[in-house]
Amino acid sequence: MGSRMIKKDQQKQRDLFESERNFRLLVEGVADYALYMLDPTGVVTSWNVGGERIKGYAPNEIIGKNFSCFYTEADRANGKPQRALQIAREQHRYEEEGWRVRKDGTFIWASVVIDPIYEDGNLVGFAKITRDITERREAQLKLEQMHQQLAESQKLDALGQLTGGVAHDFNNLLMVISGSLHILRKAIGDDPRSQRALAAIDGATKRGASLTSHLLTFARRQSVNPQAVDVARHIDAVRGVLDVGVGSAVTLKFDIAADVGPVMVDVAELETALVNLVINARDAMAGSGVITIAAHNDDADGKYVAISVEDTGAGIAPDILSKIFDPFFTTKPIGKGTGLGLSQVHGFAHQAGGTVKVTSEIGRGTRIKIVLPRRETAPTAAEVRIADISGSGTVLLVEDNPDVATVSAGLLEQLGYTVRRVANAEAALREIELDGIDFVFSDIVMPGKMDGLSLARHLRETRPGLPVLLTSGYSDAALNVRGDFPILRKPYEIHELSRAIAKLPR
Numbered sequence: 001m002g003s004r005m006i007k008k009d010q011q012k013q014r015d016l017f018e019s020e021r022n023f024r025l026l027v028e029g030v031a032d033y034a035l036y037m038l039d040p041t042g043v044v045t046s047w048n049v050g051g052e053r054i055k056g057y058a059p060n061e062i063i064g065k066n067f068s069c070f071y072t073e074a075d076r077a078n079g080k081p082q083r084a085l086q087i088a089r090e091q092h093r094y095e096e097e098g099w100r101v102r103k104d105g106t107f108i109w110a111s112v113v114i115d116p117i118y119e120d121g122n123l124v125g126f127a128k129i130t131r132d133i134t135e136r137r138e139a140q141l142k143l144e145q146m147h148q149q150l151a152e153s154q155k156l157d158a159l160g161q162l163t164g165g166v167a168h169d170f171n172n173l174l175m176v177i178s179g180s181l182h183i184l185r186k187a188i189g190d191d192p193r194s195q196r197a198l199a200a201i202d203g204a205t206k207r208g209a210s211l212t213s214h215l216l217t218f219a220r221r222q223s224v225n226p227q228a229v230d231v232a233r234h235i236d237a238v239r240g241v242l243d244v245g246v247g248s249a250v251t252l253k254f255d256i257a258a259d260v261g262p263v264m265v266d267v268a269e270l271e272t273a274l275v276n277l278v279i280n281a282r283d284a285m286a287g288s289g290v291i292t293i294a295a296h297n298d299d300a301d302g303k304y305v306a307i308s309v310e311d312t313g314a315g316i317a318p319d320i321l322s323k324i325f326d327p328f329f330t331t332k333p334i335g336k337g338t339g340l341g342l343s344q345v346h347g348f349a350h351q352a353g354g355t356v357k358v359t360s361e362i363g364r365g366t367r368i369k370i371v372l373p374r375r376e377t378a379p380t381a382a383e384v385r386i387a388d389i390s391g392s393g394t395v396l397l398v399e400d401n402p403d404v405a406t407v408s409a410g411l412l413e414q415l416g417y418t419v420r421r422v423a424n425a426e427a428a429l430r431e432i433e434l435d436g437i438d439f440v441f442s443d444i445v446m447p448g449k450m451d452g453l454s455l456a457r458h459l460r461e462t463r464p465g466l467p468v469l470l471t472s473g474y475s476d477a478a479l480n481v482r483g484d485f486p487i488l489r490k491p492y493e494i495h496e497l498s499r500a501i502a503k504l505p506r
């Protein structure tokens, strides 16, 4: 009977020993968590492998030291370690995420739990569990950032589709107005009143064309003519305009690196973007200040070119910073700003495969930087050359809109060409069979099975000697052309048409 009691006791002891040993092995062996004990004042009394791995201390380096050494200097100065223990005591638990310092001085983002341990109602210390969640936090932040960027780009895309559609229809109207003007001007002779009226229509049409052009660049639907552009030379070309534009009280400075690389952009778009940025800079400075236009290669291997405009003006408030690229966002009084300047800049940069970056400080100024991919080679002579001659020969005009066709035919005839008109690609092919066509001038977007681009591709196969000039107000098809065929942007004026025809390979 007695021996059975003893045996039972021994068994109990062994079980206890076994379970304690298991527990110790568990605690000591856990590598992903720092599990350790503190005495009531915060001195470390035990340490495990996880603690060593996460915080970098071996047991003999940390046992006996106060756990406050895990906190940042600022947290220590604020009494945070002691407060954590106090909260654990009062609320029976303390939980937090925050920065902690490793032995080598590097920081980790830690998830921390502190539990008070009581024995017979007396506080004997604290159990502390720490986990390194730096990577998780970084992943989370990155995700949030991506979410935000996505939302931003979706918003801009939606606005782009809307504005692109409106601007496209407008362009056809403007084409008719500006083209008809040219014909009227000849007809009315030099009656001054009629001339004035014509000049007013002309001015309004040009303004309309420039507005829709901004909208289209924002919508990234402009049928662009990318060329290899010498950045320094083109900034120089707009210098005069900018100087006059900013007025005499503002100093315009140029900081153009001699070795700045060429970029592949639409020249007109680049110049417009520069003007938009400089005008914004001028408007941000009440009268006087300095505007610096800089251009240099942006990174060590020179893959990018940065063109920036910096001012010493009012700066941009943080709460509106995310809106400044939205079309029609303006803080300027009615009649002063349309809110399309930066939309154009944004569209231009993205279309060219680049980005726009803004840095701004209230009261000190703003810098807007366009970063564009650098083109490998310098512009060729042929790309720079612009011929302007009046022509002869027969052109086949392919255009489905009868008003636009009439206007275009008028312009072509003024330039000296004989015009044959058709309304779609199928009719064009039949007309070409009849021979006598020197080149084809075709709209891209047309009803029917074949659009202008397919027509051009077909002709390149079947009639390689027949030059094709395409035109478009916009279309995603126009972007597909990507330099395969020359494109003339609508609305165009007679000299632009003449130049585009002169550049056709023949």
Ligand SMILES: Nc1ncnc2c1ncn2[C@@H]1O[C@H](COP(=O)(O)OP(=O)(O)OP(=O)(O)O)[C@@H](O)[C@H]1O
Binding pocket: 276, 280, 281, 284, 311, 313, 314, 315, 316, 324, 325, 329, 330, 331, 332, 336, 337, 338, 339, 340, 341, 342, 343, 366
């Ligand atoms: N350099 C700058 N300094 C301070 N604020 C600026 C600067 N550039 C732009 N902004 C702010 O961003 C807004 C939008 O600029 P954006 O060029 O798109 O339109 P806008 O200048 O108002 O009108 P628009 O250019 O069509 O005439 C401005 O109204 C202004 O509040």
Ligand SMILES: [Mg+2]
Binding pocket: 276, 279, 280, 337, 340, 341, 342
């Ligand atoms: Mg502006």
